Amino acid sequence: MSESSQKKHLGVGLDVGTSRIVLARRADEGFEFRSELDAFVEVPFSRMTKNVLEREQVPHIVTGNQIMVFGNEADTFANLFHSETRRPMKQGILNPEEPDGLQLIRHIIQALAGPSRSKNEKLCFSVPAPKLGGGETASFHQATLRQILSELGYEAESVDEGLAVIYSELESSNFTGIGISCGGGMCNVCLAYLSVPVFSYSISKAGDFIDEQAAQASGEIATRVRAVKEESFEFGNNQSSKILQAIGVYYDEMIRGLVESLDEAFARSKKVPRIRKPVPLILSGGTALPRGFLERFQKVFESRKLPIEVSEIRLAESPLNATARGALVATLSTM
Numbered sequence: 001m002s003e004s005s006q007k008k009h010l011g012v013g014l015d016v017g018t019s020r021i022v023l024a025r026r027a028d029e030g031f032e033f034r035s036e037l038d039a040f041v042e043v044p045f046s047r048m049t050k051n052v053l054e055r056e057q058v059p060h061i062v063t064g065n066q067i068m069v070f071g072n073e074a075d076t077f078a079n080l081f082h083s084e085t086r087r088p089m090k091q092g093i094l095n096p097e098e099p100d101g102l103q104l105i106r107h108i109i110q111a112l113a114g115p116s117r118s119k120n121e122k123l124c125f126s127v128p129a130p131k132l133g134g135g136e137t138a139s140f141h142q143a144t145l146r147q148i149l150s151e152l153g154y155e156a157e158s159v160d161e162g163l164a165v166i167y168s169e170l171e172s173s174n175f176t177g178i179g180i181s182c183g184g185g186m187c188n189v190c191l192a193y194l195s196v197p198v199f200s201y202s203i204s205k206a207g208d209f210i211d212e213q214a215a216q217a218s219g220e221i222a223t224r225v226r227a228v229k230e231e232s233f234e235f236g237n238n239q240s241s242k243i244l245q246a247i248g249v250y251y252d253e254m255i256r257g258l259v260e261s262l263d264e265a266f267a268r269s270k271k272v273p274r275i276r277k278p279v280p281l282i283l284s285g286g287t288a289l290p291r292g293f294l295e296r297f298q299k300v301f302e303s304r305k306l307p308i309e310v311s312e313i314r315l316a317e318s319p320l321n322a323t324a325r326g327a328l329v330a331t332l333s334t335m
Helices: 003-008 047-055 071-080 101-113 139-151 161-169 207-218 222-232 242-268 293-301 322-332
Strands: 012-016 020-026 031-037 040-044 060-063 066-070 121-127 154-160 177-182 187-193 196-203 279-284 310-315
Touching (some): 012 101, 012 161, 012 322, 020 101, 020 322, 031 071, 031 101, 031 322, 047 060, 047 066, 060 101, 101 139, 121 139, 121 161, 139 154, 161 196, 161 279, 161 322, 177 242, 177 322, 196 242, 207 222, 207 242, 279 293, 279 322
Parallel strands (some): 012 121, 121 154
Antiparallel strands (some): 020 031, 177 187, 187 196
């Protein structure tokens, strides 16, 4: 790649999610995305296993008498051994209960982003907004990610996840509207007016909540429930198994909680602008992917009355990539 072409493609957006980490870069036409599962699993060490993993280019590290397989292959190994994957993050931030979490998230980010392609290449990464009603902040999480990225040579800044969705999807409305990212650990919500956040917050009822509650109700492990949810679940057609029924019950609870949180956020906010035109609302994230999710959300949403009018409710163009794309848009705006 020529020097001028390389410069044209500089800048990175990184969605550091509880469930997945997604990288966005500029390509010749539009954007390109890569992602890895934000999880790992331990398998017993043997030189044969290590050699096979290296030959198959499966991301892993060796620690003592264990091999930690991380990224997209973690689920495959977890299902093979009927065990739970371990997660470096929990509810949108580094998992304080996971002793190997920091080491593993460093490896996952390094595998995805690699070292910067120029001195102080700019990168914007997503962080969760404060929880609605207060509570712990993401300060340590944010500082730790910035340090990891700095060690890779990046000049890194953060952006709230909900705002990143607005940057990704609402250029046509001058970045005015509501962006919602329905992720694994959290749902993040942002209302912005002309790109300025009016409020941003997060709630913990999200994909992992569905998996954990449905696992308890069905007697399955959460890793298995997540696989069934991603492969088979759709709204209005889930009577074929106890797992699917349980997923449906807790999806409905999550959606009700998300819509109710909007009511609470507007009630708490003292600076809601008088927006004359109705604004769009965008849904993104892996938890918004099942067939029928948009319609179910719309039905629950229509039962509430917000202080501003909503012109449309739609899914992001690419729900899994919207946050990373918005983070890249934020990066490019500083270059």
